[in-house]
Amino acid sequence: AQKVTQAQTEISVVEKEDVTLDCVYETRDTTYYLFWYKQPPSGELVFLIRRNSFDEQNEISGRYSWNFQKSTSSFNFTITASQVVDSAVYFCALSEAQVQGAQKLVFGQGTRLTINP
């Protein structure tokens, strides 16, 4: 069965610090997809990144970077030089390749990130 674990329930840092959010997943599939979503205080879920299981290249987008390691079943997310606007709940999610186009995202419990000025 699929499972996503975000062991850090809450993280609080001072602005401009770097912060890493951990995500560990479990799946029996060889083909799967990993996602990160951001949920700001306003409540909507904002898509950040998708990664398939065959692409282990790390990705950088501005101050955001993602480290995918199949050997440790981890897909960690780092924010460099954090800003107050980064304060949100961040969710890691997993989707296995389903038959007939079915798509089920399994979410972790989320990490509440607070950036203090």
Place this chain on the structure above:
Amino acid sequence: DSGVTQTPKHLITATGQRVTLRCSPRSGDLSVYWYQQSLDQGLQFLIQYYNGEERAKGNILERFSAQQFPDLHSELNLSSLELGDSALYFCASSVVPRPGPELFFGEGSRLTVL
């Protein structure tokens, strides 16, 4: 703005009642998904539709039902409501139901059952 529209944004009702949540997917998206976010269960997948047909089912209670209409909008019906049904209900859409597309979520409908 994700382009997914959900109504109503907030809803307060009493136990035993029935409510309908509505979702309009992004223009061009054929697949619609419903998720429930509650404090104790977190974000849970309920059901997925593609072009009017059910494609996948998750932890959706028998008291809940959904459908997708020919114009691709979807409705989630919640009946015989209980206090535990209080949650934020999200709709999401994607272009096609192939595995791994990014889902674009609406702002959610917050249901409070008193």
